[in-house]
Amino acid sequence: MIKFILLGFLNYQPMTGYDLKQTIDESTAHFWHAHHSQIYTTLRQMDQEGLVTSVQVPGEGLPDRRIYTITPAGKQALQTWLNQTQTEVSPIKEELLVRLFFSAQRDPQQVLTELRLQCELHREKLAAYRRIAEEMVNHHAQAIPSLQRDKHFWRLTLEMGMRYEEAYIAWLEDSIRKIEVL
Amino acid sequence: MIKFILLGFLNYQPMTGYDLKQTIDESTAHFWHAHHSQIYTTLRQMDQEGLVTSVQVPGEGLPDRRIYTITPAGKQALQTWLNQTQTEVSPIKEELLVRLFFSAQRDPQQVLTELRLQCELHREKLAAYRRIAEEMVNHHAQAIPSLQRDKHFWRLTLEMGMRYEEAYIAWLEDSIRKIEVL
DNA sequence: CGCCACATGTAAAAAGTTACATGATTAG
DNA sequence: CTAATCATGTAACTTTTTACATGTGGCG
Numbered sequence: 001m002i003k004f005i006l007l008g009f010l011n012y013q014p015m016t017g018y019d020l021k022q023t024i025d026e027s028t029a030h031f032w033h034a035h036h037s038q039i040y041t042t043l044r045q046m047d048q049e050g051l052v053t054s055v056q057v058p059g060e061g062l063p064d065r066r067i068y069t070i071t072p073a074g075k076q077a078l079q080t081w082l083n084q085t086q087t088e089v090s091p092i093k094e095e096l097l098v099r100l101f102f103s104a105q106r107d108p109q110q111v112l113t114e115l116r117l118q119c120e121l122h123r124e125k126l127a128a129y130r131r132i133a134e135e136m137v138n139h140h141a142q143a144i145p146s147l148q149r150d151k152h153f154w155r156l157t158l159e160m161g162m163r164y165e166e167a168y169i170a171w172l173e174d175s176i177r178k179i180e181v182l
Numbered sequence: 183m184i185k186f187i188l189l190g191f192l193n194y195q196p197m198t199g200y201d202l203k204q205t206i207d208e209s210t211a212h213f214w215h216a217h218h219s220q221i222y223t224t225l226r227q228m229d230q231e232g233l234v235t236s237v238q239v240p241g242e243g244l245p246d247r248r249i250y251t252i253t254p255a256g257k258q259a260l261q262t263w264l265n266q267t268q269t270e271v272s273p274i275k276e277e278l279l280v281r282l283f284f285s286a287q288r289d290p291q292q293v294l295t296e297l298r299l300q301c302e303l304h305r306e307k308l309a310a311y312r313r314i315a316e317e318m319v320n321h322h323a324q325a326i327p328s329l330q331r332d333k334h335f336w337r338l339t340l341e342m343g344m345r346y347e348e349a350y351i352a353w354l355e356d357s358i359r360k361i362e363v364l
Numbered sequence: 365c366g367c368c369a370c371a372t373g374t375a376a377a378a379a380g381t382t383a384c385a386t387g388a389t390t391a392g
Numbered sequence: 393c394t395a396a397t398c399a400t401g402t403a404a405c406t407t408t409t410t411a412c413a414t415g416t417g418g419c420g
Contacts, residue, residue: 001275001277001280001379002379002380004280004284005280005284008280008283008284011284011287016399016400017399017400017401018398018399018400027283028279028280028283030274031274031275031276031279031280031283032274032275032276032277032279032280033273033275034380035380035381035382036399036400036401037380037381037382037383037401037402037403038379038380038381040399040400040401040402041401041402042379044401059388059398059399062387062388062389062397062398062399063386063387063388063398063399063400064399064400065398065399065400066399066400078284079287082281082284082285082287082288083288083289083292085292085295085296085299086277086278086281086296086299086300087299088303089278089300089303089304089307090275090276090277090278091215092212092213092214092346093183093213093214093272093275094213094214094272094342095183095214095268095272096268096271096272097210097213097214097272097339097342098183098186098187098190098210098213098214099264099268100335100338100339101190101209101210101213101335101336101339102186102187102190102193102260102264102335103264103335104329104331104332104334104335105193105261105264105331106264106265107265110265110267113267114267114268117267117268117269118268118271121270121271122271125271149286149364150284150286152286152360152364153282153283153284153285153286154283156282156357156360156361157279157282157283159353159356159357160276160279160350160353160357163349163350163352163353164274164346164349166349167345167346167348167349168342168345170345171341171342171345174341175338175341175342178334178338179338182331182334183407184407184408198371198372199371199372199373200370200371200372216408217408217409217410218371218372218373219373219374219375219408219409219410219411220407220408220409222371222372222373222374223373223374224407226373241370241371241416244369244370244371244416244417245370245371245372245414245415245416246371246372247370247371247372248371248372365420366419366420367418367419367420368417368418368419369416369417369418369419370415370416370417370418371414371415371416372413372414372415373412373413373414374411374412374413375410375411375412375413376409376410376411376412377408377409377410377411378407378408378409378410379406379407379408379409380405380406380407380408381404381405381406381407382403382404382405382406383402383403383404383405384401384402384403384404385400385401385402385403386399386400386401387398387399387400388397388398388399389396389397389398390395390396390397390398391394391395391396391397392393392394392395392396
């Protein structure tokens, strides 16, 4: 999966592993994150597979940078993957739900503390998403024309993020109320 | 993580790997699934760590069954884990959002087909959750008293499942409409 | 006759996380 | 002076997935 994210971004422009990490962190990380170690090793692999090429650029004073460029084979691999249709729903792994599922024997006050903290964190996430959404509208004018179409899709994923956080917060608030009177 | 799910269920009653797989599939799999291979190997590990004990029961005609029982050390490990407070939001990994993020260069009709299929699948999931919720209400009377408290928490996770599916469906419907007029 | 349920496992690969490691520059 | 940013990587480990493997009994 991370392979296709890297190909997806390299399809816009050549980048280093470091750049890719930054880019991912402020975009797809909201629904698919990766550590820098995984990014660097996956780029190496992709280089060997011929999906990308790389050139080392000596940095003056700073460390050298290795710039990765997508190859025709890489573009092909990306397109092939995108042209498939996902026929299953993406499985969820939510640690908090596991914890709550088995929380009957816990001290309710501790559970409440945990849920209230999560609520706070999710409110922050929602606020962050809303800021990004606003920025998107504000910077609409000075946008690069070639990415206009892409932006619509980025926006859609952002909207899912906001809906998700809204639902999560509403559920947490509801759950907190229910546990309080339990 | 799967370790704690196994401990959580074994804390209710001794079970075999097979039973655990069934139990997980119809409960926590909605937010944390595992293949049988992982369950069996993790149980073996836990046995070595002293978190569970096991006895092999010869099956007449059928294959032998290995019944796992939680130990005091296992109960302790479960409690210790539960008594922690999760201070981060659980990270999300949603393949569909990754695909959509990079879908600008795809044929819009293909994207729509994919989203409509996902919509159908999520509607089925929601319907399934609602059936489970109804069952929970109907079988409320004949419930085991010792699990009354647990049921409240199971119910909460189910409610998150329903909210999640509702949000997902609403978002998909909205996205489909937006892509149609793009 | 073929498939499903029962019941368990091993092996190998892929994916992901955590920790270790370096070393210069720059801002507070 | 201390922390952060830049920029890369390796190693070890854990977790998860996929595939291989076995053998009976019952149902249609």
